[in-house]
Amino acid sequence: QVQLVQSGVEVKRPGSSVKVSCKASGDTFSSSNYGITWVRQAPGHGLEWMGWIIIVFGTTSYAQKFQDRVAITADKSTSTSYLELSSLRSEDTAVYYCARARDSNGYGYYFDYWGQGTLVTVSS
Amino acid sequence: DIQVTQSPSSLSASVGDRVTITCRASQYISRYLNWFQQKPGKAPKLLIFAESNLEGGVPSRFSGSGSGTEFTLTIDSLQPEDFATYYCQQSHNPPYSFGQGTKLEIK
Numbered sequence: 076q077v078q079l080v081q082s083g084v085e086v087k088r089p090g091s092s093v094k095v096s097c098k099a100s101g102d103t104f105s106s107s108n109y110g111i112t113w114v115r116q117a118p119g120h121g122l123e124w125m126g127w128i129i130i131v132f133g134t135t136s137y138a139q140k141f142q143d144r145v146a147i148t149a150d151k152s153t154s155t156s157y158l159e160l161s162s163l164r165s166e167d168t169a170v171y172y173c174a175r176a177r178d179s180n181g182y183g184y185y186f187d188y189w190g191q192g193t194l195v196t197v198s199s
Numbered sequence: 200d201i202q203v204t205q206s207p208s209s210l211s212a213s214v215g216d217r218v219t220i221t222c223r224a225s226q227y228i229s230r231y232l233n234w235f236q237q238k239p240g241k242a243p244k245l246l247i248f249a250e251s252n253l254e255g256g257v258p259s260r261f262s263g264s265g266s267g268t269e270f271t272l273t274i275d276s277l278q279p280e281d282f283a284t285y286y287c288q289q290s291h292n293p294p295y296s297f298g299q300g301t302k303l304e305i306k
Contacts (some may be wrong), residue, residue: 112295114243122235122243122286122297138294139200172242182249183231183290189242 077101079173079190086196092161095193097173104154107131110176111156112186113147115169123169127176127184128156163197170194201225203289205298211306216277220301222270222287231291232270234263237300238283246285247272279305 082096103109112127126137130149137145144161156173171193174186202225212218222232230250235243245254247263250270260275274281282305287298 114297121300122237122288124288124293124295124297127293127295136293140294174242179249179252179290182229184295185233185245185248185290186235186243186288187245187248187254189244192242 077103077175077188079175079188081171081173081190081193084194084196086198087163089164089197089199091163092159093163093195094157094159095171095173095195097156097158097190099154099156099175103175104130104149104151108178110184111147111149112174112176112184113156113158114172114174114186116172116192117166117169120169125158125171130156160195163195165197168195168197200294201228201289201292201296203287203296203298205287205301207301208299209302209304211304212277213306214277214279218274218277218303220272220285220287220303222272222298224268224270224289224291227267228289228291229267230265231289232263232265233288233290234261234272235286235288236281236283237286243286274303277303 078100110129113125128135128147146159149156173190175188176184177187204223234247237243250265251263262273285301
């Protein structure tokens with residue numbers, strides 16, 4: 076059974092950085108069929124795709140909106156992905172989710188398993 | 200970037216009803232369209248991938264169809280546990296954008 080377990084609640088000051096972790100069980104980190112994606116959800120709002128990493132190749136892709144201040148990494152030795160977001164502002168207050176991205180063999184990747192979410196609050 | 204527009208934004212229905220949610224992509228995306236269900240305080244749950252493929256464990260009352268730019272999620276015979284928010288998401292090109300969501304409420 077695949078599980079993604081994320082790190083806990085974070086409270087940050089504007090201008091600082093946050094690093095959220097996502098530890099996966101199963102073969103997610105050893106197969107080219109999978110990646111890890113990060114999605115956030117501001118309070119009362121919808122889902123917003125931030126970026127992803129194809130773990131085996133180490134390749135990343137980010138939404139333009141976050142390009143300058145986001146980094147997604149993966150540590151294969153611990154089966155853990157990290158999302159680091161810098162220059163935080165109040166609008167970054169949200170629940171951040173990681174999810175496994177699975178190759179559908181012809182129609183792109185889909186997000187089949189999700190972490191429980193990590194609340195990041197940015198406040199002075 | 201591909202824009203994904205979902206409608207309606209909210210919907211009231213009764214147990215046993217059949218409902219349809221629509222998602223429109225700003226360009227042709229073939230079958231690169233997925234559907235999720237989200238309940239309050241929970242992570243999204245994958246229902247359908249690649250337009251019409253039911254994820255394992257998802258009840259067969261959920262179905263998806265499409266035409267390359269317009270897609271529908273249909274729920275036959277609504278059950279109490281189906282009242283939630285639904286999102287479509289395109290997986291054709293990054294950024295893998297989501298629709299705005301459809302909140303399905305009990306009438």
